[in-house]
Amino acid sequence: MLSPALALVAALLSTPPSTSAGDAVDPVSAQITVTARKKEVALGEAPVAISVISGEDFERANLVKLDNLNGHAPGLLVTRNDGAGRVVSIRGVGWETAQNLSTQPSVLVYLDGIYLANPLALGLHLDEIERIDVLRGPQGTEFGQGTTGGAINLVTRGPAFGGRSGQATLSLGTFGLVEASAGFSGPITERFALRASARRYERDGFAEIHGGALDGYDLDDASVLLGQLALEWLPSPDLSLRLAGFLHRSDQHGAAQKSILDPNPDPRQLSQDFPSTFELDNDSLSAIVDWDTPWGVKIRSLTGYQTLRKRQTEDGDRLTEDLVAVDLTGFGPVNFDLLAFWDNDSVAFSQELDVSGGGARLDWIAGLYYLRHENENFFLEAVGPAPVDQFADQLANPSPVTLPPFVAPLEFVEDRKVTRHDAAAFGQATWRLNDTVALTLGGRYQDERAIDETTQFWFLDSRQVFEDRALTWKLGADFSLDTDHLLYVLASTGWKNGGTNPGALTGALDVPVTFRPEQVTAFEIGSRNGLAGGRASLNASAFFYDYENYQFIQEDPVPFAAGTGNIPEVEIYGLETELSWRLSDSWRLDGQVTLLDGEIESAFAVLDPADFLASGFGRFTATGVEDRASLRRSLAGNDPPKLADVTSRLLLTHIHTFTGGSTITSRFDYIHRGEYQYRVFNHPVVDTVPAYDTVGLFFGYEPAKLPIALELRATNLFDEDGVNSRFTNPFGLHSTSDELIPPREVIGTVRYRF
Numbered sequence: 001m002l003s004p005a006l007a008l009v010a011a012l013l014s015t016p017p018s019t020s021a022g023d024a025v026d027p028v029s030a031q032i033t034v035t036a037r038k039k040e041v042a043l044g045e046a047p048v049a050i051s052v053i054s055g056e057d058f059e060r061a062n063l064v065k066l067d068n069l070n071g072h073a074p075g076l077l078v079t080r081n082d083g084a085g086r087v088v089s090i091r092g093v094g095w096e097t098a099q100n101l102s103t104q105p106s107v108l109v110y111l112d113g114i115y116l117a118n119p120l121a122l123g124l125h126l127d128e129i130e131r132i133d134v135l136r137g138p139q140g141t142e143f144g145q146g147t148t149g150g151a152i153n154l155v156t157r158g159p160a161f162g163g164r165s166g167q168a169t170l171s172l173g174t175f176g177l178v179e180a181s182a183g184f185s186g187p188i189t190e191r192f193a194l195r196a197s198a199r200r201y202e203r204d205g206f207a208e209i210h211g212g213a214l215d216g217y218d219l220d221d222a223s224v225l226l227g228q229l230a231l232e233w234l235p236s237p238d239l240s241l242r243l244a245g246f247l248h249r250s251d252q253h254g255a256a257q258k259s260i261l262d263p264n265p266d267p268r269q270l271s272q273d274f275p276s277t278f279e280l281d282n283d284s285l286s287a288i289v290d291w292d293t294p295w296g297v298k299i300r301s302l303t304g305y306q307t308l309r310k311r312q313t314e315d316g317d318r319l320t321e322d323l324v325a326v327d328l329t330g331f332g333p334v335n336f337d338l339l340a341f342w343d344n345d346s347v348a349f350s351q352e353l354d355v356s357g358g359g360a361r362l363d364w365i366a367g368l369y370y371l372r373h374e375n376e377n378f379f380l381e382a383v384g385p386a387p388v389d390q391f392a393d394q395l396a397n398p399s400p401v402t403l404p405p406f407v408a409p410l411e412f413v414e415d416r417k418v419t420r421h422d423a424a425a426f427g428q429a430t431w432r433l434n435d436t437v438a439l440t441l442g443g444r445y446q447d448e449r450a451i452d453e454t455t456q457f458w459f460l461d462s463r464q465v466f467e468d469r470a471l472t473w474k475l476g477a478d479f480s481l482d483t484d485h486l487l488y489v490l491a492s493t494g495w496k497n498g499g500t501n502p503g504a505l506t507g508a509l510d511v512p513v514t515f516r517p518e519q520v521t522a523f524e525i526g527s528r529n530g531l532a533g534g535r536a537s538l539n540a541s542a543f544f545y546d547y548e549n550y551q552f553i554q555e556d557p558v559p560f561a562a563g564t565g566n567i568p569e570v571e572i573y574g575l576e577t578e579l580s581w582r583l584s585d586s587w588r589l590d591g592q593v594t595l596l597d598g599e600i601e602s603a604f605a606v607l608d609p610a611d612f613l614a615s616g617f618g619r620f621t622a623t624g625v626e627d628r629a630s631l632r633r634s635l636a637g638n639d640p641p642k643l644a645d646v647t648s649r650l651l652l653t654h655i656h657t658f659t660g661g662s663t664i665t666s667r668f669d670y671i672h673r674g675e676y677q678y679r680v681f682n683h684p685v686v687d688t689v690p691a692y693d694t695v696g697l698f699f700g701y702e703p704a705k706l707p708i709a710l711e712l713r714a715t716n717l718f719d720e721d722g723v724n725s726r727f728t729n730p731f732g733l734h735s736t737s738d739e740l741i742p743p744r745e746v747i748g749t750v751r752y753r754f
Helices: 002-013 055-060 119-123 388-396 502-506 609-615 622-626
Strands: 033-036 039-042 050-054 076-080 086-090 107-111 129-136 150-156 165-173 177-187 192-203 207-209 222-236 239-253 277-292 298-315 336-358 362-384 410-432 437-456 460-482 485-496 518-531 536-553 564-582 587-600 646-657 663-673 692-702 708-715 723-728 736-740 745-753
Touching: 050 055, 055 129, 076 723, 086 107, 086 119, 119 277, 119 298, 336 388, 362 388, 437 502
Parallel strands: 107 150
Antiparallel strands: 033 039, 050 129, 076 086, 129 150, 165 177, 165 745, 177 192, 192 222, 222 239, 239 277, 277 298, 298 336, 336 362, 362 410, 410 437, 437 460, 460 485, 485 518, 518 536, 536 564, 564 587, 587 646, 646 663, 663 692, 692 708, 708 745, 723 736
């Protein structure tokens, strides 16, 4: 697969540059504006580790949603765990506790600066994207909600006052793809402007169930409706108010995850016997106020309100009943594991208020932040030794009568609600000592209170309150060597909340009722360089992370001692480079290479559920209860999870401009995603996720005298069956399954502008 990709790169690079006139390529990245240190600056002048994915790149690469961002920014990895949840990692720092409702991700996602409180929102399809800012490292003073691993800010296109414009698109492609969208932007009056858009996206599944009663049932399909509306009011030249609303509806089959024990050799054909369904409704409202006061101080208010509703069913064993024979209990095999229903409902309100100012030598900002998030999870998991259809009525109508505790087919029932109150104050100041040196000092104080109310099996109730406070800081220095070269050094700390393990109340022997907050001390050195007379930019950064109390799922298979634990010490380090080079007026080369490594330093002995299951001890046997400690092994020396060893991207773009002004754009896009370990256990069979390579092509034609554009794109050109993640369920039958990257897609688009 790699050889033809490199051959194609060589062929493109050997093609003589076009001599057509005109600036056919976008400016190099130094002229891209980003938000860094709460201030709009040119990318080449931002003394932080930040990368930008343009809206144009997002569309041309057929990214559609965050799932497909792998390889598009240094250190960024997006994987999947249980079919609905996404785990976003930056520099190997992500969310190893996604199965615990009381925990939060380490990498947070924002929509126009407003935190998307429910991580399920990461599965949204996206539209009207202007750019995506990816910030790496702790972000305690960059965004309202502090992060330890980094932040992704989705910046949408806002209303335009300069004139009315709009477009309509229609796309058709493989897998029955039909996508239609329309949008409008422009002034309504002198002081009001509007942007509205709608998109419908339908596609057949990338994989299907093969054989049995569900033969032909496709998975990884899509049926999505999006709507966005933004209204901007300029009551005066110094004051603006933007109100925005976002609506998302999806109703489709579930994600394709193939058991590593599936006897069917075709990776896109699954041997499963329970339907997987997925519905996701996500609505949000926001209000952003910007005021340049007469006193030289800027005030910004960001208010957000979000609701999310998810309904899901899932084949937990990801096999058919005749292929499953797991002696989970020690008293005979069980042959199915399914989630008859899995509901999630959440409501979030957030408010951020920033005050900033600056002058010739000093820039400063101070802010207050508040978040209230109610997140409820209600699910039933069934595991049984008999055909599931014998329990169809009980599973459809669960109650204490039809499903008494600890009797097949019941494995677990939980109704859990976590209400989180986050309050924070943060500030940051940058002092320019002279034209060469600037110092930055920042701090954040965070106060968190979470109430965890849980009912398990209808009668095991618990109410836990978790409260904590933390102070984090940032200290940096920037050195402007000349107008083209910037060097920065940075030290910062990050903090992520601890939480509760309600399952530990029902019989845990090793898992604590609460777990500690996660803390990181990060050190980084970086440079931003303009080269070749402003035609190229080269950015590089090296970092070292010292983690304390690293959180992970510490599932003890003895019922029901599940929960989150802490690894005392983990180290992560790496090197990142990004290149943007305008070879000529028609040719542009972009690329990045990231090298990551790390090690678990603590001699911390834990039990891997995969080892316990293979031992044959059984959950309820005396051996299983008393001797499971013999299976514990130290994590010292293991690789931290989600740490791809090498990630690289090469993007070559050519724009040919004809005499009359028509243009043809051609792009070649190569991505390598390296090997990594999915869990802290580094189990040689279930945790190693192999590397893959993909190639994408794009061709676009825009006639000079017609308001249309024609586009053709192909992603995963060589139809690589790359493994994106290898998820081992910490609960149920502890099944391991692969999630593949999307197969080859070919899509044609007609775009009409007015």
